[in-house]
Amino acid sequence: MLIVEGLVRRYGDLTAVDGVSFTIAPGETFGLLGPNGAGKTTTISMIAGLVPADAGTITVAGEPMGPNAIAVKRHIGLVPQDLAIYPELTARENLMFFGRLQGKRGKELTDRIDEVLELIGLTDRQKDATKEFSGGMKRRLNIGIGLLHHPALLILDEPTVGVDPQSRNAILESVEALSGEGMAVLYTTHYMEEAERLCDRIAIIDSGQIQAEGTQDELIRLTGGVDTIRLTGSGETAAAAQTLRALPAVERVDADRRSLTLTVHEAPTAVAGIVTGATGAGMSLSDVEISRPDLESVFLQLTGKALRD
Incomplete structure (x- = not known):
């Protein structure tokens, strides 16, 4: 048209x-x-x-x-x-x-x-x-x-x-x-x-x-957008982090005493394997949170400005 x-x-x-x-x-x-x-x-x-x-x-x-x-x-x-x-x-x-x-x-x-x-x-x-x-x-x-x-x-x-x-x-x-x-x-x-x-x-x-x-x-x-999965819990977080770093979908794992923050591709399909890997390594999970990039984050990356600027 x-x-x-x-x-x-x-x-x-x-x-x-x-x-x-x-x-x-x-x-x-x-x-x-x-x-x-x-x-x-x-x-x-x-x-x-x-x-x-x-x-x-x-x-x-x-x-x-x-x-x-x-x-x-x-x-x-x-x-x-x-x-x-x-x-x-x-x-x-x-x-x-x-x-x-x-x-x-x-x-x-x-x-x-x-x-x-x-x-x-x-x-x-x-x-x-x-x-x-x-x-x-x-x-x-x-x-x-x-x-x-x-x-x-x-x-x-x-x-x-x-x-x-x-x-x-x-x-x-x-x-x-x-x-x-x-x-x-x-x-x-x-x-x-x-x-x-x-x-x-x-x-x-x-x-x-x-x-x-x-x-x-x-x-x-196009902008290389990746998802974030945050695992909160107790137990063997260090061992879980080491296990999860080996998964193909996982780009990065940041660990602290009670949580792991993972940078991953296609979180909805990867999350089941990540939860299985973390629990199998001895981490007891209390919460799993998925964050996906949105249009606002793409806009900020491309223009360096918020849409309403």
Whole structure:
């Protein structure tokens, strides 16, 4: 649905985007993660045809995209981080206005507005002025506006910033439903747990370049991610440590008087053999704890920053 190849965008001496390439398939939710200033917003602006690329190409639903490519923009629904709604209008009036801008009329438009209101959970508030809405409700209406024309590609730029937990969960559920219906979704966020929950694949961008791309598991493997198993107990911990160092899955064992901390590959499959080896060497276990690397640790390793920096 989206093919991005070699995108470059410069602002004077600053190269904001430097050779960015990725693809998104129909029904796929693709996460673009990066710290502030990494190039996310500039990349999104080029994909949406808002600013020109200095180099590279963008193809949406088989058509080339650029600032002057008007027809192809019908395939895109853009939900910006800044709210794009009229506070004096009701939710339904906002949707009616934007629907008409998108060329929809009559029963087709009213039926679609009903569908969108149901999806974003605002049916019971559709006649209220949006200036009376909470931040989360405004965000949900912002998403609804982007959905009105059945876009093939929905771009969501940090759609849950500043919303309450209930609205945030409603937004995430809506996004999950959209990808399930075959819509391609490009999602940026400052919340790592959102990316882990929603995204089929993730690209980590920093200094204008894609540092890594893949599924969550692929990213962890690319960075050499290993698991940690901590054994707590009593008895022959030193003998247990010596026994466990000989196991193929174990990279390292750190021992103290009452515990062993193991660095291992694929802890869920290795843990049974590790427990057997430790108890067989004379260690009596009171606790076994497994820690697996997550997306946050990968992001920190690749960028040297937390996602919200």
